[in-house]
Amino acid sequence: MQQIAIVAFSQSDCLARAGAANEVELIMPQLQAVYAQVGIDNAQDVDFVCSGSCDYLQGAAFAFVAGVDALGAVPPIKESHVEMDAAWALYEAVLKIRMGHADSALLYGFAKSSSGELPIVLSQQLDPYYLAPLWVDTVSLAALQARLLLESGLASERDMAEVVARSRRNALDNPHARLSGSVSVDELLAEDLFVSPLRRADCAPVADGAAAMIICTVEKAREWGVPYALLSGIDHRIETHNLGMRDLTDSVSTRLAARAAGVEDGPVEVAELYAPFSHQEIILSRALELGDDTRVNPSGGVFAGNLMMASGLSRVGEVFRRIAAGEIRRGVAHATSGPCLQHNLVAVLESAS
Amino acid sequence: MADTADTITGIECPVYLQYHFTAGRAPARFLTRIKEGVLSGQRCPRCSNVYIPPRGSCPACGVPTEEEVELPDKGTVQSFTVVAIPIPNNPIKPPFVVANLVLDGANISFIHLLSECENSEVRIGQRVQAVWKPREEWGYAMDNIRYFRPIDEPDVPVAQIGKLPVTGREG
Amino acid sequence: MSAADILSQDFELGFTYTRSTGPIVGRFLTGLRDRQIFGIRASDGRVIVPPMEYDPDTAEALSEFVQVAEQGAIVSWCWVAQPRAAHPLDEPFAWAMIRLDGADVPMIHCVAAPAEASLATGARVQAVWAPETRGFISDISHFELAGGGN
Numbered sequence: 001m002q003q004i005a006i007v008a009f010s011q012s013d014c015l016a017r018a019g020a021a022n023e024v025e026l027i028m029p030q031l032q033a034v035y036a037q038v039g040i041d042n043a044q045d046v047d048f049v050c051s052g053s054c055d056y057l058q059g060a061a062f063a064f065v066a067g068v069d070a071l072g073a074v075p076p077i078k079e080s081h082v083e084m085d086a087a088w089a090l091y092e093a094v095l096k097i098r099m100g101h102a103d104s105a106l107l108y109g110f111a112k113s114s115s116g117e118l119p120i121v122l123s124q125q126l127d128p129y130y131l132a133p134l135w136v137d138t139v140s141l142a143a144l145q146a147r148l149l150l151e152s153g154l155a156s157e158r159d160m161a162e163v164v165a166r167s168r169r170n171a172l173d174n175p176h177a178r179l180s181g182s183v184s185v186d187e188l189l190a191e192d193l194f195v196s197p198l199r200r201a202d203c204a205p206v207a208d209g210a211a212a213m214i215i216c217t218v219e220k221a222r223e224w225g226v227p228y229a230l231l232s233g234i235d236h237r238i239e240t241h242n243l244g245m246r247d248l249t250d251s252v253s254t255r256l257a258a259r260a261a262g263v264e265d266g267p268v269e270v271a272e273l274y275a276p277f278s279h280q281e282i283i284l285s286r287a288l289e290l291g292d293d294t295r296v297n298p299s300g301g302v303f304a305g306n307l308m309m310a311s312g313l314s315r316v317g318e319v320f321r322r323i324a325a326g327e328i329r330r331g332v333a334h335a336t337s338g339p340c341l342q343h344n345l346v347a348v349l350e351s352a353s
Numbered sequence: 354m355a356d357t358a359d360t361i362t363g364i365e366c367p368v369y370l371q372y373h374f375t376a377g378r379a380p381a382r383f384l385t386r387i388k389e390g391v392l393s394g395q396r397c398p399r400c401s402n403v404y405i406p407p408r409g410s411c412p413a414c415g416v417p418t419e420e421e422v423e424l425p426d427k428g429t430v431q432s433f434t435v436v437a438i439p440i441p442n443n444p445i446k447p448p449f450v451v452a453n454l455v456l457d458g459a460n461i462s463f464i465h466l467l468s469e470c471e472n473s474e475v476r477i478g479q480r481v482q483a484v485w486k487p488r489e490e491w492g493y494a495m496d497n498i499r500y501f502r503p504i505d506e507p508d509v510p511v512a513q514i515g516k517l518p519v520t521g522r523e524g
Numbered sequence: 525m526s527a528a529d530i531l532s533q534d535f536e537l538g539f540t541y542t543r544s545t546g547p548i549v550g551r552f553l554t555g556l557r558d559r560q561i562f563g564i565r566a567s568d569g570r571v572i573v574p575p576m577e578y579d580p581d582t583a584e585a586l587s588e589f590v591q592v593a594e595q596g597a598i599v600s601w602c603w604v605a606q607p608r609a610a611h612p613l614d615e616p617f618a619w620a621m622i623r624l625d626g627a628d629v630p631m632i633h634c635v636a637a638p639a640e641a642s643l644a645t646g647a648r649v650q651a652v653w654a655p656e657t658r659g660f661i662s663d664i665s666h667f668e669l670a671g672g673g674n
């Protein structure tokens with residue numbers, strides 16, 4: 001089977017509000033950055049392009065089509081789109097390359113979710129008969145999950161605060177972070193409840209922005225002459241939409257995806273997990289069976305800033321950066337979609353040498 | 354919807370979402386200038402095409418566009434249609450003409466109304482000029498131009514449409 | 525390029541959807557209109573409320589409706605101290621997963637309660653019907669603590 005190399009990654013700063021920038025203006029700098037990393041000119045120089053975004057977030061119909069203005073699609077290019085995080089655009093591109101239909105692919109994800117009330121906009125992705133008409137927001141659903149976890153005894157509020165404190169501390173080294181700093185667990189626990197049992201600090205700060213990546217065959221990576229990481233495994237699994245039928249204290253889909261992606265086949269030096277709420281990092285770490293020797297979210301994860309529709313791709317990018325720089329030899333990246341970790345993608349990245 | 358004695362087979366689920374839309378840097382610049390009565394596009398640094406209204410990129414080259422180009426309010430009909438149905442909440446009465454117009458100096462068309470003309474005489478290549486609203490009514494909007502009307506200049510050959518310089522036919 | 529004004533505008537996006545319910549959801553909503561709550565029996569015998577059309581484990585089409593109680597117990601809950609404009613209740617309230625008596629799978633709905641401290645996992649709650657029912661999930665206006673627990 002064709003081996004996949006990741007050769008370039010760039011992400012924007014995590015902005016509370018992108019202000020005047022439109023979709024094209026959000027995407028363009030990240031595309032230019034990944035082109036520069038491999039020395040190409042525009043999307044004409046790759047075989048396939050796939051993006052991840054969700055028009056409902058900014059309330060701009062067909063915003064993802066406007067995004068194509070950033071690509072240089074004359075003459076026409078092979079292009080696709082997922083109405084999801086761009087980690088799933090990565091998955092589509094991996095299949096394309098493995099099937100021999102492409103040797104290289106450009107991926108990008110973007111959102112300007114500050115235009116709307118995100119937890120309410122996302123409520124309309126829920127069951128259209130039983131939940132969407134009640135406007136159950138996504139923070140509240142996460143809070144229901146958090147209480148189940150707390151009352152099961154699998155985690156404490158202190159454990160959750162430790163996730164936040166570590167993430168913010170790690171984010172000090174992340175130049176794109178929206179939120180970073182030293183805060184103690186006790187300080188976090190002293191904060192007011194937001195949607196109990198969640199505090200505001202337990203909710204990753206949502207951000208506007210974009211991320212882009214280039215992947216290719218190993219042959220193409222050598223031709224470009226750039227450092228690369230091997231994507232040795234990738235898989236994704238989804239659980240039923242009926243929250244009442246799921247074990248919300250576990251992530252069965254993450255477990256299965258991790259096994260299929262080969263997480264257990266070697267040491268996991270770094271794991272970048274897309275956990276929009278602190279208790280979800282605890283659930284994910286357990287589902288991935290991460291040990292004490294794994295550094296979880298050295299970038300700060302999405303607690304540095306949750307770039308809707310790009311955070312999953314960014315997790316892969318963060319692991320890639322560390323491997324390409326020679327800091328680590330093997331790591332795991334995770335992406336999620338849907339309420340309460342409904343849908344999960346796991347990727348394993350390894351050093352080429 | 355079934356009457357109350359029957360089994361429910363359908364429901365109404367209206368969804369209303371509130372947003373705060375921001376125009377983007379390039380469109381905002383265009384709208385800021387049109388409020389002053391100026392039509393401003395952007396030129397691609399690579400292929401030199403001029404886009405109006407601009408989006409901040411050359412869709413052909415995939416590069417950012419920064420150079421601003423002021424364009425005249427004269428242009429050419431690239432294509433058109435005669436519309437027989439009314440526009441909701443719009444005082445314009447059918448039949449009226451909607452046209453793809455290319456301003457002199459621009460390389461891409463935009464859509465606007467054509468009026469003060471015999472609908473049957475509108476044609477591709479016809480020369481037109483903007484009819485502006487009174488200055489005091491100008492806002493951040495394309496409809497500062499009420500419509501375009503034909504002007505007394507020779508038609509532009511099809512192969513030349515979208516390729517005129519900013520100086521127009523005389524250029 | 526010189527600076528532009530930042531131009532922005534509030535707007536409302538409306539999607540005036542109508543949805544076909546199909547026989548399973550339709551039967552459930554018809555029940556709500558008649559102030560009754562129905563679940564459906566899954567392949568393994570569990571009663572799912574609100575009913576699903578297919579078994580999530582086996583994909584088998586489900587058809588055996590089971591009427592369940594208007595009362596049940598809270599399985600999990602969260603307290604919304606500051607309701608959002610779109611939320612169904614204006615005063616602070618809880619979202620809860622509620623396992624109705626006779627059901628095995630909890631459903632999600634809102635619970636009106638005087639204060640966060642009055643709620644707990646395991647608390648008994650009772651459906652409160654909307655003044656007029658029409659065959660919609662909000663025919664259950666909300667739940668409240670059973671036995672006038674406030």
Ligand SMILES: [Zn+2]
Nearest residue numbers: 397400411414
């Ligand atoms: Zn160009």
